[in-house]
Amino acid sequence: MNHLKDVPLNKAYLLLNHGPSTIVTSEHDGVANVMAAAWVMPLDFDPPKLMLVLDRNTWSRHLVEGSGAFVIQLPTRQQAELTLAVGSSNGGEGDKFEQLDIRTARAKLVEAPIVEDCVAYLECKVISEPNNQEKYDLFIAEVVAAYADERAFSNGRWHFPSAELRTIHYQAGGAFFATGEAFQVSRG
Amino acid sequence: MNHLKDVPLNKAYLLLNHGPSTIVTSEHDGVANVMAAAWVMPLDFDPPKLMLVLDRNTWSRHLVEGSGAFVIQLPTRQQAELTLAVGSSNGGEGDKFEQLDIRTARAKLVEAPIVEDCVAYLECKVISEPNNQEKYDLFIAEVVAAYADERAFSNGRWHFPSAELRTIHYQAGGAFFATGEAFQVSRG
Numbered sequence: 001m002n003h004l005k006d007v008p009l010n011k012a013y014l015l016l017n018h019g020p021s022t023i024v025t026s027e028h029d030g031v032a033n034v035m036a037a038a039w040v041m042p043l044d045f046d047p048p049k050l051m052l053v054l055d056r057n058t059w060s061r062h063l064v065e066g067s068g069a070f071v072i073q074l075p076t077r078q079q080a081e082l083t084l085a086v087g088s089s090n091g092g093e094g095d096k097f098e099q100l101d102i103r104t105a106r107a108k109l110v111e112a113p114i115v116e117d118c119v120a121y122l123e124c125k126v127i128s129e130p131n132n133q134e135k136y137d138l139f140i141a142e143v144v145a146a147y148a149d150e151r152a153f154s155n156g157r158w159h160f161p162s163a164e165l166r167t168i169h170y171q172a173g174g175a176f177f178a179t180g181e182a183f184q185v186s187r188g
Numbered sequence: 189m190n191h192l193k194d195v196p197l198n199k200a201y202l203l204l205n206h207g208p209s210t211i212v213t214s215e216h217d218g219v220a221n222v223m224a225a226a227w228v229m230p231l232d233f234d235p236p237k238l239m240l241v242l243d244r245n246t247w248s249r250h251l252v253e254g255s256g257a258f259v260i261q262l263p264t265r266q267q268a269e270l271t272l273a274v275g276s277s278n279g280g281e282g283d284k285f286e287q288l289d290i291r292t293a294r295a296k297l298v299e300a301p302i303v304e305d306c307v308a309y310l311e312c313k314v315i316s317e318p319n320n321q322e323k324y325d326l327f328i329a330e331v332v333a334a335y336a337d338e339r340a341f342s343n344g345r346w347h348f349p350s351a352e353l354r355t356i357h358y359q360a361g362g363a364f365f366a367t368g369e370a371f372q373v374s375r376g
Binding site: 014017018019020021038039040041042043044049051053077080081083084085088129131132136138140156157158163166169170171172174175176177178179180181182183184185186187 | 241359364368369375
């Protein structure tokens with residue numbers, strides 16, 4: 001966790017703009033859980049908001065509804081197996097952190113664990129929108145803290161130094177893409 | 189457009205699951221527009237729904253509110269310059285299709301043009317949610333038709349045959365990533 005550096009809140013959307021898959025952590029009344037989520041995206045710039053689709057049959061949904069908070073973190077290519085593992089079991093049947101031997105630290109501004117060695121973290125507080133939550137399993141949240149591994153993200157841009165630190169994009173059935181080649185296009 | 193093949197509606201989310209950037213087309217009362225949108229993601233599987241953030245200051249917003257429909261299309265690496273160009277001008281000041289020399293065809297089930305040579309298309313009808321639209325610029329829509337270039341997507345999986353046909357992920361300031369290396373993770 002030595003390489004983490006704060007990202008200005010008005011730049012937090014840049015962590016998610018390229019559509020990576022994420023891991024969500026949450027905690028309520030001292031009980032924590034971790035899950036995978038591909039359906040996360042920015043909603044606004046400043047103050048930054050994002051959206052998360054959180055199925056009503058997950059244990060994390062229960063925790064997020066209780067606490068009003070969660071953390072979005074971006075796993076790396078090295079953590080793809082972990083991402084699939086936390087996405088494949090529901091939680092509630094035991095401590096997934098312990099079962100999967102996941103090292104954690106504490107979030108800064110919300111009460112939740114964070115998974116170590118991810119390349120970015122967005123701590124979020126839910127903006128209550130009961131219609132969206134009930135009808136669409138859709139949670140809107142404000143990003144209250146953001147930080148990233150400066151080896152992979154600095155000055156508002158991703159610049160992956162190695163294959164291992166690249167973010168990942170989930171397809172289905174255990175199939176992923178790594179974030180690929182960077183290229184620049186001019187406005188012509 | 190010779191390689192397009194229908195995608196079963198319950199598999200349509202797989203076109204967007206990896207978080208690519210998109211181009212949005214829309215039309216109302218015979219006036220059409222085209223814009224870029226990175227903030228698009230699936231919301232549900234079957235019937236498929238997706239979400240689009242559509243700023244109130246865009247001409248496309250006016251058209252989508254009028255018609256209740258739009259098309260999400262996935263540009264390729266070859267179309268990154270076009271994607272940036274349609275994202276950089278607002279429309280309303282003239283016909284962007286003509287100005288940028290964009291070849292189009294017609295959508296199947298909604299009244300809108302589609303941009304030729306994209307690798308996937310999702311035709312969408314807006315599900316009216318005035319609170320989301322007014323408060324968050326957020327549009328929820330049902331996907332009513334989906335089709336993709338079978339050279340790049342078949343049997344529910346992306347399998348890009350060349351660098352040129354890869355989907356793209358927008359950062360900012362003209363910087364993109366191509367969708368990168370595919371890899372498979374086992375459930376351990």
